[in-house]
Amino acid sequence: MDTSETYDIETPYPYIEESLNLDADTFETMWQLLSCIFDYWELAMPTSGAKSQLLVFMQNRMKINLNYYAEYKNAACVIHELNQKFGKHNGTIHLLTSPEAAIKPANTRLARARQMVSNEFITLALSIGGFKSFGAKNALGYINGGNVEGKAPYRIFSDHTDEDSKKDI
Amino acid sequence: MTSNNTPNDILIIGSGVAGAAIAQKILEQHPNAKITMLEAGGKMKMRDFALHQDYLVTGNMPYDYYHDFAYPNRDTAGENESLGKTMLPMQGSRLLMYGGSTVHWGGWSFRLKPEDFELKTRIAKTSQHLSGNYDLIDWPISYSDLEPFYCEAEHYIGVSGDSNDTTSPRSAAYPYPAFPYTLEDKPSIEAMQSLGIKYSHMPIARHGLTASESTHPPCQTTGTCKYCPFGARYAAANYLDDIQTFYDYPNFSIITNAAVESLIMTNKHKVSGVHYIDKNIDQHATQTLHADLVILAAGAIESSKILLRSQNDFWPKGLGNDKDLVGRNLITHPYLMFEAELPENPLGLIPEMDFPTMVSRHFDSPEEQSEGKYIIVNPPSSIGVKLAQEMQNGKPLNVIRDELTGKTKLQLHALVEIFSQRDNRLSNVSKRNHIGLQETAINFDQGPDFEVRIAQIQTEIDKIFTAMGAHNTKLKTISWRADHAACTTRMAHSSSEGVVDKNLKVFDVENLFICSNSSFSSLGAVNPTLTLTSLALRLAHHINENVLPNRQAEAGNNIAIHEAN
Known part of the structure; x- marks a missing residue:
């Protein structure tokens, strides 16, 4: 039996590994939601890895606040109901665009699904490459690599009179 | 009151960039030195x-707990007191935590310019038109004295910059x-090209x-x-973690949640340790640590307040405060946010x-010095x-x-130098904040010349916006936040005009040093962190080369013992 003490190990958010395991239906519904965000705003989907990035993101949210387990379950339930009412694609778009999902405080299940889940997924979608559809080369949250000469990881402005402008006192 | 009777070679109060740089440089040369932070x-x-x-x-800062709360108002208890005509908000301005304010800083890493070290001398020739009552001094060191340490500091904190930029003279390239x-x-x-305004790459x-x-x-x-x-931006917290993880410094330790109450004096000229409250042990009981050298590196505000609290028979008005200079001459940088519209x-x-x-x-120049130099930054998120x-x-x-x-707003920001006024000061309040430190009272007045200067700056900014094709220039916000609070224990030629000497040693105390923005003689127009880091490395060099060897030679005392262990 391991009797070593662990009480003074630093931890910013204690969590239980098993609590991060969402059921397959909920995760697949969240993946459909993220895919719909990419489709609706015609965002550039990464060629690979988007689904696993979604999984890591959701687990990270649950690590910090286990309430996200319930938020994701709630969002999946809301999407199922909306899809039944408006049709599979239109139901999810209703979640993304309906003004009634934006009311504050978020005291309906619809509003919570929008403000706690799909809004965060929009930020995630942009940060894993979706922003590229708007012409930029880098964006907040995107890990685009280091400052390599001649291969700057963002759109640059070449300053042809650079040397003159540097002259000071 | 309990006491740890094993004396330290060096006690460092504060774990920000100054403390971290000093500790690392001393330990590299004296790996067995007993240093407690x-x-x-x-x-x-x-x-x-x-x-x-x-x-x-979410935009939530994970370290927000370690910020000061906002000043009290009708609805919230708040923290600290703003007593003067101009409010210097403390909320958001600093972090009271392991790693200090480097955990949230932007990383702008400017050098001062040579003329900044001669503020009084240079401004005396040209400032007849200023109406404020300013208390100016020159630095007791020159730019060339500090230049080697600027180079070292740029390597220590890892600065990306243009090595061909001649804005400030340099003897070595950026790393x-x-x-x-x-x-x-x-x-x-x-727009700046069309107006002949010089610009350069941001050293970051x-x-x-x-x-x-x-x-x-x-x-x-x-x-x-x-x-x-990733930890790609310098944060002292990461460096302190690395010191403890990757290096063999057996006598180096850091005690967190330990608030220093006051300094202990053996006599008028020698400090022997500190009284502090260790919240890990007891929220109220005072602990004691002894040391041969004490370095105050707790930021401009707390370093000054610790001196003021250290009243005893030898220093009845507070340590180093016989001339009533500690806490006075407080300045910071007003941060101006201008906005206009592009069609x-x-x-x-x-x-x-x-x-x-x-x-x-361009406007951080000798020609602008008597009015208050300033820099212009194109912020990354305005457009x-x-x-x-x-x-x-x-x-x-x-x-x-x-x-x-389509139509968009855009901004230009300016950081402006202001001048010390003796009546602008900070002091202790008996009430404690949520960290356990005594709160701060700030008495500050922007002075009579500031509005005139702002109008001059807005005129120049408007020219730039106009050259861009933008219109409706307005000064959106002036932030007086105390991020760059400085000059409250100024470095000076003599105790009549400052609190510490050119080696950051408190006048008349042989073994107490202050390394924070409080020891700046003036602030210039740029962010102070690189200069502070340079001063920290210069102080560590002085201790390594002059102080520790002398103390070892004098007594064969604790330092020698720890070196031998």
Whole structure:
């Protein structure tokens, strides 16, 4: 039996590994939601890895606040109901665009699904490459690599009179 | 009261960049030295991807607990007291935690200019038109005295910069190349070119790619610099972790949640240790630590307050305060945010970075010194639409695309030098804040010349905006936040005009040093952290070369014992 003490190990958010395991239906519904965000705003989907990035993101949210387990379950339930009412694609778009999902405080299940889940997924979608559809080369949250000469990881402005402008006192 | 009777060679109060740099440099030369660092705040997990993603989607700073609360108002108890005509907000200005304010700083890493070290001499010739009652001094050191340590500091904190930039003289290159100008800089740069205004690359504390061994990964341009998941932006917390993890310094220790109450004096000229409260042991009982040398590196505000609290028979008005200078001459940088409207944004510029890449020090010049020098920065996030926000509001793609290239607001920011006034001061309040430190009272008045200077600066900014084709220039905000609070224990030639000498030693006390922005003689127009780091490395060099050898030779005392262990 391991009797070593662990009480003074630093931890910013204690969590239980098993609590991060969402059921397959909920995760697949969240993946459909993220895919719909990419489709609706015609965002550039990464060629690979988007689904696993979604999984890591959701687990990270649950690590910090286990309430996200319930938020994701709630969002999946809301999407199922909306899809039944408006049709599979239109139901999810209703979640993304309906003004009634934006009311504050978020005291309906619809509003919570929008403000706690799909809004965060929009930020995630942009940060894993979706922003590229708007012409930029880098964006907040995107890990685009280091400052390599001649291969700057963002759109640059070449300053042809650079040397003159540097002259000071 | 309990006492740890094993004396320290050196006690460092504060775990920010000054304390971390001093500790590392001394330990490199004296690896067995017994050094204890006391930090009033606690620790927070750095370089954590879940916290990074939380910051990304919510904007919540994981270290917000360690900020001061806002001043009291009708509805909230708040913290600290603002007593003067001009409010210097403390909320958000500093972090009271392991790693200090470097955990949240932007990393702008400027050198002062040579003329900044001669403020009194130079301004006396030209400032007859100023109406304020300013208390100016020259630095007791020159730019050339500090220049080698600027080079060392740029390598220590890992600055990416343009080594050909002659804005300030330099004898060595930056460790990493400058980040190129972003496309967002295009309007500003073209406007400045047309007006003959000089500009340069922003020297920024972001590690670059290196072929040498390093525990500090390069910047990955994630755009979430306030909480870097990699530790590519200098944060003393990461460096202190590394000192304890990767190096064999058996007598180095850091005590967090330990708030220093006062300094203990053996006689008028010698400090022997500190009284402090260790919240890990008891929230109220005072502990004692003894040391041969004490270095106050707790930031301008807390370093000054500790001196003022250290009243005893030898120093009845507070340690180093016989001339009533401690806590006085407080200055900071007013941060001006100007805004204008561009009729269109044909390139669809949107924020791609979380730090600026262009700065103009054109008005940070000898010609502007008597009025108050200033720098102009093109902020990284002012132009274009906020894509996530627009989508979260449910706007369709065609609307967002139209907004992206349509009318947009943009900003230019300016950091302005102001001058010390004796009556601008800080002091202790008996009430304690949520960290356990005595709160701060700030009495500050911006002075009679400030509004005139602001109008002059706005005129120049308006010219730049106009050259861009923008209109409706307005001064959106003046932030007087105390981020760069300084000059409250000034470095001076004599005790009649300052609190510490050119080696940062408190006048008339042989073994007490103050290394914080409080020891600046003046502040110039630029962010102070690189200068503070340079002073810290210079102090560590002085201790290594002059203080420790002398003390070992004098007594064969504790230092020699610890070296031998």
